[in-house]
Amino acid sequence: MTSFLLGPVYSPPTELLTSGSIDTWSSNLTETLKQVLQSGHSNFGDFEANTSSISITIVSTQDDEDAPFFDFHYASPLLNQSAGSTSHITKNSVYRIGSISKVLTTYTLLVGYGWDIWNHAVTQYVPELRRAAALDYESSLENVAWDKVTVGSLTSHLSGIGRDYANGDLASQGFPWMKTGLPELSPEDIPHCAGNTSLPPCNRQEYFQGALKRDPVFAPWTTPVYSNMGFRLIGYVLEAVGDAPYDSLLQSNVIGPLKLGDTSATYPPKKGSWVIPPGNESGFYVDYGEETPTAGIYSSSDNLARLGRSILKNKQLSALDTRKWMKPTSHTSSPFFSVGSPWEIWRTRSRITNGRVVDLYTKSGSVGQYDSQLMLLPDYGVTLSILVAGSSSGSVITVATEMVLQSLIPVLEDITIGEACSNLCGTYESSQPGTNSSITVAADPVGLYLDRWINRGVDIKAVAQAYAAQTGSPPIDSARLQATNLQDKSPTNHNTQRNQRVAYRVVFDTTSENSSRPHRILDPGAHQWSAIDSIMYGEISVDDFVVHLDANGTAVMIEPRVVRDKLLRSS
Structure with missing residues (x-):
């Protein structure tokens, strides 16, 4: 299945x-x-x-x-x-x-400034990029279209810019490039800062002097390219909108409110809890400077x-x-x-x-x-x-x-x-006497499903199978209960704690595996998502179910809305 x-x-x-x-x-x-x-x-x-x-x-x-x-x-x-x-x-x-720092940086941005900023061009917050975008460049092959790069594209690695400025540059790492046949570089092409084990971090001025010379990798929103550069820029965006240093904003927006006392954007003061591997190149004491938003946090x-x-x-x-x-x-x-x-x-x-x-x-x-x-x-x-x-x-x-x-x-x-299953499995019978309506909910290794659905003496699952055959659809393997994240409080409870109602959709699953069937690129099972809410009767969907829960979260009643009936759980 x-x-x-x-x-x-x-x-x-x-x-x-x-x-x-x-x-x-x-x-x-x-x-x-x-x-x-x-x-x-x-x-x-x-x-x-x-x-x-x-x-x-x-x-x-x-x-x-x-x-x-x-x-x-x-x-x-x-x-x-x-x-x-x-x-x-x-x-x-x-x-x-390392790069889990990117989650903390993104979270700080979301908590402090919400989703609106996502669609803003990064040039709105970083003046160096605004000036670069204003220049009349002739070729988009050598120059990033910074005015097309949004804050959201940076957080999702879709800006099209490269991975790093100098940190991954072989010329910044003492690499014997002359012995490998690479050409000799002029002094201006050799980075003098990087933030790795060979060179110190770049300050803001040094960073943009070099980073703006880098060619774009793709046009914005083409395909994801893992980018540390993008999150250094997000750090500058945060400082611009928050009017405070990055580490201060991280502390006030996330670390402080969540009481994350072991987490810091700077050298951790709490000596005695550090985990430091042997050797001089463990990386524990490396100062990442303004690369901290991308990879410099401790936790x-x-x-x-x-x-x-x-x-x-x-x-x-x-x-x-x-x-x-x-x-x-x-x-x-x-x-x-x-x-x-x-x-x-x-x-x-x-x-x-x-x-x-x-x-x-x-x-x-x-x-x-x-x-x-x-x-x-x-x-x-x-x-x-x-x-x-x-x-x-x-x-x-x-x-x-x-x-x-x-x-x-x-x-x-x-x-x-x-x-x-403990909360929901069981048989539910109509609250209207003599209607011969019931539903049985069961579970298997895949999840909850309707084992039986009878309404006024009619087997609804059999009707669904007949309808599928008539319309040329594959046979229905099961009727699965799909959570919807829709819920409210029901006013019908007589106890001091009020009942809760949660909504489910019943998915008529047609995705049974058949080992003899040839492999398909367009797998029929992928169409399941489009079947939700597709059949109605009197403006109510056939798959629309409401489950009534008591104060302990146990189901006491199921309401298949299309049949205009409420079924009570049997003792």
């Missing part, structure tokens, strides 16, 4: 911490991680054992924010204590987080997990703004990966190799000997952060991320469907 439409089957589990399934999963994963980190071998790759330290923290929107349901830490015996590193790693230990696994939790709980943005933010803005060459602002959006199956589609809103980071992952799983109300420091950090985080996700997602799916 596959589905291109089904989203959350109900709502995130109310208490993951008390789930026996989570306890078992947590214990098993902890032991497996220990073995892999000690041996350096796993199904997802190998790495040099004991060289890297790791922190993994996972929280739920429904549990207490101070109590992660998974918290794992491993301290490499090679940590550089002489440089100030701790030897005891906890969820509050501080790492460099802990606890703070990042709680940041994601705050986003999913709409603590600073409205639910509408959060939903708007957590959407893809562009596809990539992979059918499983899209780009947001600045989300890296992966798609998988709820059973990894099969099941419904699950979207993971993530942001990765890599700087020096640090690699990091922040992941938001909206379907389950879960956020996880993975921070790694050490010479093998890239390999370790790849292995750890796969181990966590491939074991966690099916468990979350089981718990979510199980709780949804």
Whole structure:
């Protein structure tokens, strides 16, 4: 069974911490991680054992924010204590987080200034770009059309500008370019600042003197190009609209309100919690200057997990703004990966190799000997952060991320469907005596579905099958309940706490897999989204269902609106 439409089957589990399934999963994963980190071998790759330290923290929107349901830490015996590193790693230990800084920068912009600024040209806020746009350039091949570059295009890597000014320039890294056959450069073509291990960061004047000479990569809004330059510019936009330094705005808009005490845009003052790998090139002490909005922030696994939790709980943005933010803005060459602002959006199956589609809103980071992952799983109300420091950090985080996700997602799916079924599964009968109308809701590994729907003695599912056959549609495999994010408070409850009504749509799923069917580019299952709200009777859609919940979130009544009846849950 596959589905291109089904989203959350109900709502995130109310208490993951008390789930026996989570306890078992947590214990098993902890032991497996220990073995892999000690041996350096796993199904997802190998790495040099004991060289890297790791922190993994996972929280739920429904549990207490101070109590992660998974918290794992491993301290490499090679940590550089002489440089100030701790030897005891906890969820509050501080790492460099690299490009996860981009999420904090974007969030600061959204919280402080909303969506209106998204469509403004960047030239409105950065005078150096405004002056560059005013010049009468003859060729768009050598000059960025800055007046066409919006703030939103920068946050979503769709501005068409390049990745970096000088940080990735071989001439700024002591690279033996003469020995590789590259031509000799004139002094003015060699960067004198960069912000890497070879050269100090560029100040604003130096940066624009060099960056404005760079050729565009694509025309704006053509295709995503990962751009650190874009987020340095977003830092300047923030300072312009906020009339304050970047680190001050980050503190006042995000770090302070969310009490992220382990997070800072400058050198962390809280000595004793730092995680510093061995060697002089760990990157912990590198000053990124005005590149901080793109990759310079410090944080802990606890703070990042709680940041994601705050986003999913709409603590600073409205639910509408959060939903708007957590959407893809562009596809990539992979059918499983899209780009947001600045989300890296992966798609998988709820059973990894099969099941419904699950979207993971993530942001990765890599700087020096640090690699990091922040992941938001909206379907389950879960956020996880993975921070790694050490010479093998890239390999370790790849292995750890796969181990966590491939074991966690099916468990979350089981718990979510199980709780949804506990609240909703059962038989509902008409409140009108003698009408012979009933609905039975059940669950399978994919989600909730209508096992039976009888109205006035007529089998509605059989009618739907007949209608599909008559109209040339594929056979209906199931009638799935699709959550809509529409809800209100019902005035009909007689208790002190009022009932809640939530809306569902019934999706008549026709996407059964057939191994003998040839592969199709235009997969028929992709048309499921267009079938919603397509058939009405008396101006009410056939698929329009309202579920009435009591104060505990348990369904007491289902209202298939098209039949103008309310069905009460049988005891």
